[in-house]
Amino acid sequence: MGLVGTQSKQRVPRAVRERQMLDAAVATFAKRGYRAASMDEIAVAAGVSKPLVYLYLHSKDELYSACVRREAEALQAAVRAAVEPGAPADRQLWSGLLAFFEHTAAHPDGWAILYSQARTVGEPFAEEVAAMRAEIAEFVRALIGAAAADAHCDPVLADREVAGLAHALVGAAESLAGWGAAHSGRENAATLMNFAWSGLANLMRGGRWEPSAR
Known part of the structure; x- marks a missing residue:
């Protein structure tokens, strides 16, 4: 039980989280365009909270720049x-x-x-x-x-x-x-x-x- 609980609480590595967010952002921006896409829908597509997207990638502009790069x-x-x-x-x-x-x-x-x-x-x-x-x-x-x-x-x-x-x-x-x-x-x-x-x-x-x- 303790082992299961420990595994469930393990944090997803930052690099993996960022990749998930960028994957979701690329798909959303491609479908909706930069202006129409929202951070809310990107967070939902990535399976994370919107505050976490802002914590990692700071702003919509920086997120889009990261996708382009x-x-x-x-x-x-x-x-x-x-x-x-x-x-x-x-x-x-x-x-x-x-x-x-x-x-x-x-x-x-x-x-x-x-x-x-x-x-x-x-x-x-x-x-x-x-x-x-x-x-x-x-x-x-x-x-x-x-x-x-x-x-x-x-x-x-x-x-x-x-x-x-x-x-x-x-x-x-x-x-x-x-x-x-x-x-x-x-x-x-x-x-x-x-x-x-x-x-x-x-x-x-x-x-x-x-x-x-x-």
Whole structure:
């Protein structure tokens, strides 16, 4: 009896409680939006009292920021972990894109917060998402730059255009993740590789688009 009583009174570790609260908050914010979601319903979904949510995460703003940071870090980690060091640049990009689409499909609530909501709610949440996006774009820029160097491409491309190409590719991936949510991650990654890498390969061989003559 004493052992049972002791076990029932054991406190849930803080890290576990915070994870439960963040899980509940991500699901609630994704469904209801930042402004409509209430701390009461988040507490109920997490199975804790509202005062405990405030004790751990202080305010609705801080709770939302914590959700944004967690989902952004998880997405970045998934992409980086999937890329094979030393592999050809196209293989690295393919692995990163596949991980991106598989992660966003597996975590639709987290992706809704990052893509659909945080950027429209305003600062400071939009700034945190922008920082995540910039880090991923820099990662892609490095891959494209390495491919350009391997292809002995015109150095003007590496200096002036690679960053723009990286941001365009990241934007296309973000858009496709929302539009192509019903398709598999492999289908979406292949679509983007066919769209982007084929054009990049042609560009690195010196082939540049020019407007057609009238």
